[in-house]
Amino acid sequence: MKKEECTEMILSAMSEKGLTFGEMAEKVGRHEVWVATALFGQASMSKEEAETVGSVLGLDADCVKLLQECPYKGSLSTVVPTDPLIYRLYEIMAIYGMPLKAIVHEKFGDGIMSAIDFEVDVRKMEDPKGDRVIIELNGKFLPYKKW
Incomplete structure (x- = not known):
């Protein structure tokens, strides 16, 4: 599984469960911007943090493991963003x-x-x-x- 696929799973699960980044941050015990950064694959979570996210969102073990890996930071496209x-x-x-x-x-x-x-x-x-x-x-x- 690639980090992008894991991120898609996370965002889909959050949407299905009606959870916000603020609510996820409360469950993890961190600031909402940091949690969002980690869920988008730009920061690494501890095992406990990743397992909490996995439990809340029903993620598979591969995605939970990816949340713990050191990311390639700033990995957005170098093209001017269109969003x-x-x-x-x-x-x-x-x-x-x-x-x-x-x-x-x-x-x-x-x-x-x-x-x-x-x-x-x-x-x-x-x-x-x-x-x-x-x-x-x-x-x-x-x-x-x-x-």
Whole structure:
């Protein structure tokens, strides 16, 4: 079984059972964004976490095992995404990426934001002009080493 097939099984089972990523996160005991990341094959779960998911969703042993494997991270297609929400995030980085990089360098120096020591949160803010999506990226600053 390939990870993509396992992901399809997971999403199908969640849909059939009417479960959200937030509900899955409660069952696993982790943050909903991290759980969603793992269920999409971009993070590895512990044996206990994977077995919990398998039990809740009725997954076979191969899929439970795949949830525990170290993933090939960032394995999305290199083609510009066509899904509107993912495209907008891509567009945001195309427009604001260089300005954000410049501001990070002004405030912290020459370095990067870790994607390892990292957290993401998604919140909804109600607004009379239309609800707002708030995505918070929180990563440790890692300065480049000189040698």
